[in-house]
Amino acid sequence: MNIMKRYFWMLLLAMAAGKGLAQDVRTDKAASVSFFSSTPLEDIKAQTAQAYATLNVKTKEVYFKVPVQSFAFKYKLMKEHFNDSYLESSKYPNAEFKGSVVTDADLAKDGSYAVVVKGELLLHGISRHYETKGTLVVKGTEVVGDARFQVKLVDHSIKVPSLMLENIAEVVEVTVHADYKP
Secondary structure (H helix, E strand, O other), rough: HHHHHHHHHHHHHHHHHHHHHHEEEEEEEEEEEEEEEOOOEEEEEEEEEEEEEEOOOOOOEEEEEEHHHOOOOOOOHHHHHHHHHHHOOOOOEEEEEEEOOOOOOOOOOOEEEEEEEEEEEOOEEEEEEEEEEEEEEEEEEEEEOOOOOOEHHHOOOOOOOOHOOOOOEEEEEEEEEEEEEO
């Protein structure tokens, strides 16, 4: 019986420690990600609100996972070309970002913080380092995050046929927004 009591207390302590870690993590299961490509012939934009995002307010680690096929376009044909020809979403179904906030910001205190985020973006099977500025607004236990950065298609081996070079920009602007909650 003494051994059972010891295991019970060890299990209880482990659960309490795990709960403490979970309190530091904020998530958004419907974060929004959009991109914009502008050329003299055509502007292309798409968005999704199906990204999964996490932020650890203690360690300042950030994670985003975006199902590539979830992007909505103005025209059905654009979506088909995006998924089949450019991002090959059947082969590379998700885009992921893993990084951290590198600025000195106390994310446990209310306030608006201009931050710098560094990390790796895995897109089209190719991982590249990115650094971008963003904003985190802390209010109580919730954090709202916004950032905007540029992605060069060639950096992720996304090939644009020469016939389409006038329609698709070589650099795409990506915007992310997350409402992180405990």
